[in-house]
Structure formats: C-alpha cells, structure tokens
Amino acid sequence: MEAVILAAGFGRGLEPITHTRPKPLVPVVDRTLLEYHLDNLERASAVRRVVVVAGYLIERVREKVREVGRRYPFEIEVVDQGRPLGTGHALLKGLEAVRSDSVLVIYADSAYTPEDLEEISKSPSPYLVAAHRVEDPRDYGVLVCGPSGELRDVIEKPPQPVSDLVNAGLYKLSTGIAAYLERVEPSPRGEYELTDAIRMLVKSGPAVRVYELRYWRDLGRPWRYLEFCKEVLEKRVRAEEVLGRVESGVRIRGPVYVGESSEILSGTYIEGPAYIGDGVTLGPNAYVRPGTVILDGSRIGFSVEVKASVVMEKVHASHLSYIGDSVVCENVNLGAGTILANLRLDDGEIKVRIKGVRVSTGRRKLGALLGGHVKTGVNVSVNPGIKVGAYSRIFPGVVLYDDVPPCHVVRPGGSLDSLPDAECPIDKEPWLWGDSPTRR
Numbered sequence: 001m002e003a004v005i006l007a008a009g010f011g012r013g014l015e016p017i018t019h020t021r022p023k024p025l026v027p028v029v030d031r032t033l034l035e036y037h038l039d040n041l042e043r044a045s046a047v048r049r050v051v052v053v054a055g056y057l058i059e060r061v062r063e064k065v066r067e068v069g070r071r072y073p074f075e076i077e078v079v080d081q082g083r084p085l086g087t088g089h090a091l092l093k094g095l096e097a098v099r100s101d102s103v104l105v106i107y108a109d110s111a112y113t114p115e116d117l118e119e120i121s122k123s124p125s126p127y128l129v130a131a132h133r134v135e136d137p138r139d140y141g142v143l144v145c146g147p148s149g150e151l152r153d154v155i156e157k158p159p160q161p162v163s164d165l166v167n168a169g170l171y172k173l174s175t176g177i178a179a180y181l182e183r184v185e186p187s188p189r190g191e192y193e194l195t196d197a198i199r200m201l202v203k204s205g206p207a208v209r210v211y212e213l214r215y216w217r218d219l220g221r222p223w224r225y226l227e228f229c230k231e232v233l234e235k236r237v238r239a240e241e242v243l244g245r246v247e248s249g250v251r252i253r254g255p256v257y258v259g260e261s262s263e264i265l266s267g268t269y270i271e272g273p274a275y276i277g278d279g280v281t282l283g284p285n286a287y288v289r290p291g292t293v294i295l296d297g298s299r300i301g302f303s304v305e306v307k308a309s310v311v312m313e314k315v316h317a318s319h320l321s322y323i324g325d326s327v328v329c330e331n332v333n334l335g336a337g338t339i340l341a342n343l344r345l346d347d348g349e350i351k352v353r354i355k356g357v358r359v360s361t362g363r364r365k366l367g368a369l370l371g372g373h374v375k376t377g378v379n380v381s382v383n384p385g386i387k388v389g390a391y392s393r394i395f396p397g398v399v400l401y402d403d404v405p406p407c408h409v410v411r412p413g414g415s416l417d418s419l420p421d422a423e424c425p426i427d428k429e430p431w432l433w434g435d436s437p438t439r440r
Contacts, residue, residue: 001046001047001048001100001102001103001104001121002047002048002049002050002051002098002099002100002102002103002104003041003046003047003049003050003051003103003104003105003106004050004051004052004053004091004094004095004098004103004104004105004106005024005034005037005050005051005052005053005106005108006053006087006090006091006094006105006106006107006108007022007023007024007034007052007053007054007061007108008053008054008055008056008058008081008084008090009023009055009056009084009090010056010084010430010431011023011026011056011109011220012354012355012430012431013109013220013221013354013355014026014109014219014220014221014222014225015371015387015389015431016329016369016370016371016372016387016388016389016390016406016431017222017225017327017329017369017371018056019329019371019372019389019390019391019406019426019431020329020330020371020372020373020390020426021057021060021329021330021372022054022056022057022058022060022061023056023108023109024037024052024054024061024064024108025057025060025061025064026219026225027293027295027310027312028228028229028232029229029232029233029236029275029293030236030275030277032064033108033109033219034052034061034064034065034108035064035068036111036232037106037108038050038068038072038076040112040113040114040117041072041074041104041114041117042072042073042074043114044114044115044117044118044121045118046104046114046117046118046120046121047074047104047121048074048075048100049074049075049076049077049099049100050072050074050075050076050077051076051077051078051079051094051097051098052065052076052077052078052079053079053081053090053091053093053094054078054079054080054081055080055081055082055083055084055090056084056430058078058080061078062078065078077097079093079094079096079097080093081093084191085190085191085192086186086187086191086192086193086194087107087191087192087193087194087195088181088184088191088192088193088194088196088197089181089191089192090194091105091177091181091194092178092181092182092192095175095177095178095181098175100175101174101175102126102172102173102174102175103172103173103175104117104120104121104170104171104172105170105171105172105173105194106169106170107169107170109169109218109219109220110168110169110170110216110217110218110219110220111215111216111217111219111228112130112168112170112213112215112216113213113214113215115214116130116170116211116213116214116215117170119211120170120172120211121172123172123209123211125172125207125208125209126172126173126174126176126206127171127172127173127174127177127201127206127207127208127209128171128172128173128208128209128210128211129143129151129154129167129170129171129198129208129209129210129211130167130168130169130170130171130210130211130212130213130216131143131165131166131167131168131210131211131212131213132165132166132168132212132213132216133164133165133166133212134164134166135164137158137161137163137164137165137166138157138158138159138161139157140157140166140167140218141154141155141156141157141166141167141195142154142155142156142158142161142162142163142165142166142167143163143165143166143167143210144162144163145163145165145210149209149210150207150208150209150210151198151202151208151209151210152202153199153202154167154195154198154199156193156195165210165212167195168213168216169218170213170216171194171198177197177201180197180198180200180201180204181194181197183197183200184196184197184200217231221352221354221359221361222327222352222369222387223352223361223362223363223366225310225327226308226309226310226325226327226366229293229310230291230308233273233274233275233291233293234273236257236275237255237256237257237272237273237274237275238255238273239255240252240254240255240256240272241256241257241258242256242257242258242264243258243259243260243262244258244259244260244261244262244263244264244276244278244280245262245263245264246258246263246264247263247264247265247266247283248266249266249267250264250265250266250267250268250269250270250283251268251269251270252264252270252272253269253270253271253272254271254272254273254274254290255272255273255274256270256271256272256273256274256275256276257274257275257276258276258280259276259277259278259279259280259296260278260279261278261279262276262277262278262279262280262281262282263280263281263282264276264282264283265281265282265283265284265285265286266283266284266285267283267284267285267286268282268283268284268285268286268287268288269286269287269288270282270288271288271289271290272290273290273291274288274289274290274291274292274293274294275292275293275294276288276294277294277295277296277297277298277313278296278297279296279297280294280295280296280297280298280299280300281298281299281300281301282294282300283300283301283302284301284302285302285303286300286301286302286303286304286305286306287304287305287306288300288305288306289305289306289307289308290307290308291307291308291309292306292307292308292309292310292311293309293310293311294306294311294315295310295311295312295313295315295330296313296314297313297314298311298312298313298314298315298316298317299315299316299317299318300315300317301316301317301318301319302318302319302320303319303320304317304318304319304320304321304322304323305321305322305323305324306323307322307323307324307325307342308324308325308365309323309324309325309326309327309328309340309367310326310327310328311323311328312327312328312329312330312332312372313330313331314330314331315328315329315330315331315332315333315334316332316333316334317334317338318334318336319336319337320336320337321334321336321337321338321339321340322338322339322340322341323340323367324340324341324342324343324365324367325342325363325365325366325367326340326342326366326367326368326369326370327368327369327370328340328368328370329370329371329372329373329374329390330372330373331372331373332370332372332373332374332375333374333375333376334376334380335375335376335377335378335379335380335396336378336379337378337379337380338376338378338379338380338381338382339380339381339382340367340368340370340382341367341368341381341382341383341384342365342366342367342384343364343365343384344364344383344384347364348364349361349362349363349364350363350364350365350366350384350385351385352366352369352385352387353387353403361385365384366384366385367382367384367385368382368383368384368385368386368387368388368400369385369386369387369388370382370387370388371387371388371389371390371391371392371406372390372391373390373391374388374389374390374391374392374393374394375392375393375394376393376394377394377395377396377397377398378396378397379396379397380394380395380396380397380398380399380400381398381399381400382394382400383399383400383401386400386401386402386403386404387403387404388400388403388404389403389404389405389406389407389408389431390406390407390426391406391407391419391423391424391425391426392404392405392406392407392408392409392410392419393408393409393410393419394409394410395409395410395411395412396412397412398410398411398412398414404416405428405431405432406424406426406428406431407419407423407424407426407428
C-alpha cells in the first residue's frame with residue numbers, strides 16, 4: 001500500500017501561521033506536521049511509499065523532504081497540485097504518482113494515531129472512510145450510515161446534523177476512485193471535492209465501510225493547533241532534560257526539556273511541561289508557565305512571562321512582556337511592554353475571525369495570533385483572539401481591537417496603511433477576504 005498526504009492548500013483556516021509557511025511545515029513541538037504524519041506511518045508499518053501533494057510554497061516542502069527523507073524506510077515523492085482546486089483534484093494529481101492498487105489518503109491538517117492507521121491499512125475493505133464523533137458536527141461533513149455500518153451519504157455542514165459522526169479526512173481507497181474523481185463537478189466555492197466522488201461511489205454500488213477512529217484532531221484552526229501542540233508536548237516531555245547552560249538562581253519544576261546551546265539566566269522560573277529548543281536565551285527573571293513551546297534561537301528576556309503558548313523560531317521578547325495562550329510565529333519582535341492578553345474583560349468566550357467570519361473558539365482563554373516577522377512598538381496591547389498578519393508593524397502605544405492584514409502598518413489612532421510591495425515578500429492575495437477587515 002502507498003499513502004497520499006493532501007497538503008497543497010493555502011491553509012487559510014490557520015492564518016496567520018500559514019502566511020509564511022505551508023501547513024505541512026507548521027511546527028509541532030520539535031518536528032513539523034509533515035514529520036508527525038511520516039513518523040506515524042513508520043510506526044504503523046502501513047505503507048511502502050508516500051506521495052505528498054503540495055502546492056503553496058512547494059519548494060519548502062521539497063526541501064524538508066530532502067532533509068528528513070533518509071530517516072524513513074519508505075520512498076517519499078512530492079507532487080505539485082498546481083492551482084489549488086480542492087481535495088478531489090489534489091488526490092487525482094497524487095494518484096498519477098501512485099504505483100499500487102490501494103492507497104491510504106491523509107489530510108495534512110488532521111491528526112491520527114499509528115494504531116488507527118495500521119488497522120485501516122490492513123482492512124480487507126477496498127473502500128473505507130474514517131469517522132469520529134464530535135460535540136458540534138455543523139462544521140464538518142456528517143456521515144449517514146446504514147444498519148450494518150456502511151456509508152450511505154455525506155452531508156456537508158448541515159444546520160441540523162442527523163448524527164455526531166463526521167468525516168475525519170482519512171480514507172483507504174482503491175485507485176479506481178480516479179474514475180469518480182474525473183466526473184466530479186466544481187462545488188459552489190469552485191473546488192473539486194473528494195467527498196463528492198465518495199458520494200458517487202456509494203450510489204454506484206461498491207460498499208464503503210465506515211471506521212470509527214479512537215483519536216482524531218482537526219488542526220484547521222489556530223486554537224485547535226495550539227491545543228494539539230499541548231497534547232504532543234505532554235507526551236514528548238515527561239521528565240527534566242537539560243542540555244543547555246543553567247545559571248545559579250534558576251528554578252525548574254516538572255518535565256522540562258532545554259536544548260543544546262540554550263542559556264537559562266538567573267532568576268528564571270520554568271514550570272513544566274515545557275519545551276525550550278536549541279540556542280534559546282531565557283531571562284534573567286523570565287517566567288515560563290506550563291504548556292509552553294519556545295523554538296530555536298528565540299530570546300525571552302527580563303521579566304517576560306510566557307503561558308501555554310507556541311513561540312516559534314527567532315522570536316525576540318526582550319523586556320517586560322506577557323504572552324498568554326498565544327501563537328507567535330518566526331522572527332517576531334515584541335517591543336518592551338507588549339501584552340498579548342488572553343482573557344476578555346467580561347470573561348466571555350473568545351471569537352476569532354476565520355475567512356472574514358467571526359467564529360466561537362469555545363475557549364475562555366486565548367491570546368493573540370501573530371504571523372511571522374511582525375514588529376510591535378513599546379507598550380502595544382493586543383486583545384484576545386486578534387490576528388496580526390505577517391510582516392505587519394504596530395506603532396508604540398497602540399491597542400489592537402481588530403485583525404491586521406499581512407504587510408500593514410497600524411499607527412496611533414488606529415489608521416491602517418499597506419506596506420510598499422518591496423517590503424512585503426509574501427503574496428497577499430490569498431489572504432484577502434471580500435470586504436472583511438482583512439481586506440483594507
């Protein structure tokens with residue numbers, strides 16, 4: 001059997017994280033999401049070859065595969081989807097590179113266990129759809145099953161779901177599915193959907209088995225990604241392991257990993273579980289609270305507090321800042337006194353704008369989501385659930401109440417100006433949504 005990992009989309013639901021990196025290369029503690037899937041496939045002994053369908057920032061995906069490919073006992077090939085035309089089109093492109101009769105299809109922005117992957121791969125059924133039960137199925141494709149557990153239909157995002165069993169983005173398929181994919185018509189959003197091909201398959205007669213997963217995580221939203229990183233952290237770091245230099249006067253409690261060439265300066269307090277990568281400087285007098293991941297080359301300085309956050313590579317927060325339940329992407333610089341608040345004044349549920357629509361996160365505590373290369377001036381305050389796009393700059397003293405698109409400048413009083421194209425190394429067009437505040 002071979003596996004096809006569908007990883008070609010822009011990852012719009014994960015912005016601003018994906019402004020500067022493709023979703024398969026989003027970090028999950030000490031590895032990328034792509035490596036997470038490859039590791040699981042290796043543990044499951046499920047496949048002999050993997051095809052990764054990419055598109056957005058594909059050269060970076062190819063570079064990562066060249067870097068890590070030798071670690072795995074299977075061949076890895078990267079296929080270019082070209083224009084992102086949906087999951088059905090992506091799988092059709094992937095099947096062009098498949099050499100076997102059966103494939104395991106994996107959505108890159110979901111998480112599964114090796115045990116489930118192994119059972120699905122060994123199933124005698126030629127067609128199988130993985131499912132999981134969720135509290136609110138309205139954001140997913142709901143599965144309609146027959147009395148013997150066979151699939152009858154997939155209903156996309158129904159306002160009144162008929163069940164709590166949803167499509168988990170994991171399939172075992174015969175390569176004969178290509179005939180159905182070629183007949184799929186574009187959906188209302190102009191994409192060719194894999195689920196439409198599955199519906200055709202069901203109607204034409206072949207039995208499609210539904211397999212209920214033991215574990216599944218949808219990583220298509222920043223807060224879900226943050227929660228998943230915490231889960232992985234708790235499994236990855238189970239004891240104190242300090243490889244860097246620790247000055248006197250430092251207190252480490254619980255399971256904490258500190259990487260090589262990192263320095264923990266006097267007065268710093270770290271509570272595990274926490275992961276500190278290589279070449280990180282903490283302190284003096286920094287406070288790292290449970291659930292925190294700080295990646296290579298970052299600088300968390302004097303009297304800076306970080307709580308349950310993912311701080312990516314080469315972030316600088318040198319003085320008197322608070323980072324609570326936040327995602328801070330690579331090369332961000334936080335001016336002295338920058339606050340990434342994680343709790344509303346009314347203690348209410350935090351909402352985040354996704355593709356121009358404000359959606360509930362189900363969380364009381366969620367901080368800011370800062371894209372790569374963002375810079376803030378001194379005494380900037382960012383309210384809970386606010387997104388700041390990559391390469392944007394926030395002037396000193398500004399309080400952010402609304403999202404900031406990539407490559408913009410927010411000045412005192414809230415005026416918003418676009419950076420010159422020469423100072424914006426990313427394509428802004430995929431991240432602009434109609435008349436929403438992310439298009440100004």
